[in-house]
Structures are given as C-alpha cells and as structure tokens.
Amino acid sequence: MELLDNPVRPYAWGSRTAIADLLGKPVPAPHPQAELWLGAHPGDPSHVESGSLLDVLAADPEGQLGASVLARWNGRLPFLLKVLAAEEPLSLQAHPSASQAAEGYAREEARGIPRDAGNRNYPDPTPKPELLCALTEFHALAGFRDPHRTVSLLRAVSTPGLEPYVDLLAAEPNREGLRALFTTWITLPQPKIDALVPALLDECVVHVKEHGPFELECRTLLELGESYPGDAGVLAAALLNRLVLQPGEAIFLPAGNLHAYLRGIGVEVLANSDNVLRGGLTPKHVDVPELLRVLDFGYGDMAVTTGSRDGARYVYRTPAPEFELSRLEWTDGSREPVTLPAGTPRILMTIDGALSAGDLTLTRGQSVWIPAGDPDVRVGPAGAAARAFAATPGQLP
Numbered sequence: 001m002e003l004l005d006n007p008v009r010p011y012a013w014g015s016r017t018a019i020a021d022l023l024g025k026p027v028p029a030p031h032p033q034a035e036l037w038l039g040a041h042p043g044d045p046s047h048v049e050s051g052s053l054l055d056v057l058a059a060d061p062e063g064q065l066g067a068s069v070l071a072r073w074n075g076r077l078p079f080l081l082k083v084l085a086a087e088e089p090l091s092l093q094a095h096p097s098a099s100q101a102a103e104g105y106a107r108e109e110a111r112g113i114p115r116d117a118g119n120r121n122y123p124d125p126t127p128k129p130e131l132l133c134a135l136t137e138f139h140a141l142a143g144f145r146d147p148h149r150t151v152s153l154l155r156a157v158s159t160p161g162l163e164p165y166v167d168l169l170a171a172e173p174n175r176e177g178l179r180a181l182f183t184t185w186i187t188l189p190q191p192k193i194d195a196l197v198p199a200l201l202d203e204c205v206v207h208v209k210e211h212g213p214f215e216l217e218c219r220t221l222l223e224l225g226e227s228y229p230g231d232a233g234v235l236a237a238a239l240l241n242r243l244v245l246q247p248g249e250a251i252f253l254p255a256g257n258l259h260a261y262l263r264g265i266g267v268e269v270l271a272n273s274d275n276v277l278r279g280g281l282t283p284k285h286v287d288v289p290e291l292l293r294v295l296d297f298g299y300g301d302m303a304v305t306t307g308s309r310d311g312a313r314y315v316y317r318t319p320a321p322e323f324e325l326s327r328l329e330w331t332d333g334s335r336e337p338v339t340l341p342a343g344t345p346r347i348l349m350t351i352d353g354a355l356s357a358g359d360l361t362l363t364r365g366q367s368v369w370i371p372a373g374d375p376d377v378r379v380g381p382a383g384a385a386a387r388a389f390a391a392t393p394g395q396l397p
Contacts, residue, residue, distance in 0.1 A: 001358055001374055002048040004347070004367045009035040009044065018085035018265045022351070023365040036083040038347050038367055038391075040076070041272055048369055053077070056369075066344050066372030069393050072321075079323035081347050081391040082268040084132070089224060090261045091282030092141075092233040095128035096294045097255035101275050102126075104290070119285050123274045129320040130270035131252045133327065133389070134245035135351065138264030141220070141240040143257055144299040147173035150239055153214045157203035161196050175297040178239065182297070185235040186279060186288050193232050200235070201225045217242050220262065224281060233260075233280020241302050248306050248327065252318045256296030267351070269391050271322040313338045321394040328355075328388040330381040337380035346370040346392050348379065353386030355379055362388075 008019055014034025020027045022036070037044055040053040048056060057064050061075045069078070096104060105125035115123045132138070145153075147169055154166040169181045188196070204218035212218070220242055224234045240258060243251065245266075253259055260281060277291040278284055307314030307327055312334060314327040328338050330353075340346050348357060349367035357368060357379045370377055379388070 001360065001368050001370045001377065002050075003360075004038060004053070004369050005047040006036055006038050006367060007044040007046070008033050009037060011035065013086055013088040013090055015085035015087045015265070019083060022083065032087070034085060037080060038082065038349060039080040039272065041080050043274070046367075046369070053369060060371075063373040064345060064371045069344060069372065073393070076272060077345060078272055078321075078393050079391055080270055080272045081325075081349065081389070082270070083135075083265070083349075084261070084268050085265045086261050086263050088263070089227060089281055091276075091284060092236060092258065092260045092279045093276050094256055094258045094279070094291060094295055095130070095253070095273075096122070096275050096277065098127040100255070100294050101128075101273070104275070119287075121275065121277055121285075121287055121290050126271060126273040126275070127255055127322075128271050128273040128275050129252070129254050129318070129322065130268055131250055131316055131318055131320070131323070131325055132245075132261070133250035133267045133316060133325065134247050135265045135267060136247060138245040138249075138266050139220075139262040140243045140245065140251070140259060140264075141237055141262065142243055142251055142253060142259040143241050143302045144178050144239055144297060145241045146299055146301075147178055153217055153238065156212055156214055157200060157207050157218065159196075159199040159203055161199055175299065178299060179295075179297045182236060182239060182295075183292060186232050186291075188232060188235075190230065193235070194230055197225060197230065197234050200238075216244075223262075228281050231280050233282075236279060237281070243302060243304070245304065248314070248329075249304050250307070250316050250325075251302050251304055252316075252320070254296075254319070256294055258295055267325070267349075267389050269323045269325045271320065311336050311338065318394070324392050324394045326390045326392075328379060328386075328390060331385050331387070333384070335381055337378045340370065340377045340379060340390055340392075342374060342376050343372055344392050345372050346377070346390055348377075348390045349388060351387045351389065353384075354382035355386050355388055356382045 011034035014032035016028035019033040020029040045052045045054045104122035207218045316325045350362040355362045
C-alpha cells in the first residue's frame, strides 16, 4: 500500500477552489482545476514513491493487478477514479459500447488519424461507462426525458417556429420520435438555429418570471443559451432529464446515454478510456454522424441510487465490469471498520476527516494504491467522523 500523488486536469470549466481545498493547497488556485485523476491512465497517471503507477504495473503486473484482472484486462487497470469540480457546463456527449469502440478505433487507425488529433473520436478501443456520485448538490442533464413530458415542456414555451417540431414529437412520442426530432435539430442549418433558439429563450424568460412548472428546465436552457449562443445543443438539451443530485446520490451512465454535467462537485468512476462523442455545448470537435451512431434513444427517468448499505459501506453496483465504487461513511458516531478484501487492486481516497488504513493514517485529500497482492485492509475513522471512497474492478463475470 502506497500513498498516491495524483494529477489535476486544468480544464476551463473547472473550479478554482474545490480541488485546491480538498488537497490543502492555496485557495483560490491560479487556474481552474476541473478533475483530479487517480489511476493508471496513459495520458496522466498517478505516481507512487518509486514512479508512475503505469511503471509499477508494468514491473509486476500479477502482483499489482491479480491474476484475474491481469488476464481479463490485458495488464491494464480497467478503471479511473476522479474528483470532478464543475463550475460551468461540460459538453453534450455520449460514450460508445465495447463493440462500437473497437470498430471505431480500428476504423480511425486504418485512416491514419493520430491518436492525439483533435478530430479523433476513438483514441482507444474500449468503452467508457461511468458512475457519478455527488459530493455537493450536483446538477446534470442525463438521458432522454419521457417524450410526453417533453411535449408538455415545449408546448409551455412554444413559438411559431418551434411548433412544427413539437408536432413531430407529439405525433410519435416514442424512441423513433425522439430520434427524428433530435436528428432534425442537431443537423439544422445555422440560420434556422439562429432563429429558433433566441425565440425559445425569450419564451423561457417569460416562463421563469411566471414560475411555471418547467422553471428549472427553462433556467437551464437560458444558462446554456448564454454560454453557447447559436448552438444546436441548446435545443437538444430540452429533450433531456434535468437532475439535481444530493450528496451521496449517484447516477450510472451506460453506453449511448446522452448527458451533460452542469455544475457541482462529485466523485466519478469510469472505464479507463478517452472515447467521447460530442453533440454540442463545446468548442471541441463535434461529430454529429458518429454521435448518432452510438446514441441510445431509450427514455424515462434516470435511476438515482445511494448505494446498498453494509455497515459503514455503501456499494454502488452497476452492470459495468470495469469498476465498482464504494462510499465509506462514519457520520453517526459508529467506528465499525470496513474490510477491503485482498486479491484485487484498490484505490482508497479520503474526502472528509481522517482514516486509519492498515498502518497509515490518511487525512483529507490523501489517497493510496493497494495492490492485489496485499492482504485485507481494515479501514476505519481516525476521528469522530470520516468519509472516503474506494474503487475496485467490477465483480460481474
């Protein structure tokens, strides 16, 4: 078990306070800090005393990963753990399935597109399911809303120019109707977008002033319209579920789920991949035809979970074989320890308070790498209260 030194990614949408405060650094930070990465991502791995975690895995793959993880994931750590701090919206995006990622990667390799090129969609051949657990109130768009409710929203803010599109969905309030409307909006000529979006936003202003039933959704569209004027992603955002997660609540985003994180601080665990298909709300590369290839137009409320409780441990189980996330929380005076079992690689990170983990005491913001070859580790609070997260490879076959 070794302490980790983890890289911070300075994307423009990040916070200048949240990650710096977690790590005990000066606040505000000189630049936005968006993500703290914990793992063995080739682009920015964590480090231990002897070097990068990538080098450690390469030097002793079976001892670090365990025989089953080594065989299944070809010597890779299959997950990446992050702290995400968003002060501005992220792009509207979705991630491919395993077969889509493998096919897309092979296609772009054959075309000779450099893996670090700005127009590369598939820099690796792996899927990217992810789970986001809120640390603060966390706002997001995720998954297509029930089309009947979307029709009600669009009727409430309808304009003459918008009416034909609302009628399109009202006539076919199902997956195919959503596909038709989303495809139409995301491929509209710019002059039509420039006419539709401002008129829609004007109606949203009225709806907000009148405290209508879709006030939160309208406020979101107004915020996105201000940040990304003339972007078709503003129209697409009107089709998605608007979520407000409370601390400890989490959502799982499978392949094909269209989403955009809006603001808040959370812990994210995801497959160790960079494959992203963007549909708008970003200055980065947008590939609409490829996005349409991977999107899942299923609809309905997004499932929100607080995990399955076992003592001080709350486990967020998902269908993703790449990862499992646990929240460890001692806030009610209990000091019952949690055992992290041997045989699989683990990353443990303290969010609040202090933890005892084996012979170490981890204070707020500290994290450790626990190789598969280490024995069981008993984790408990080193004070009156503590909160931490542990990530391991998923347990499904």
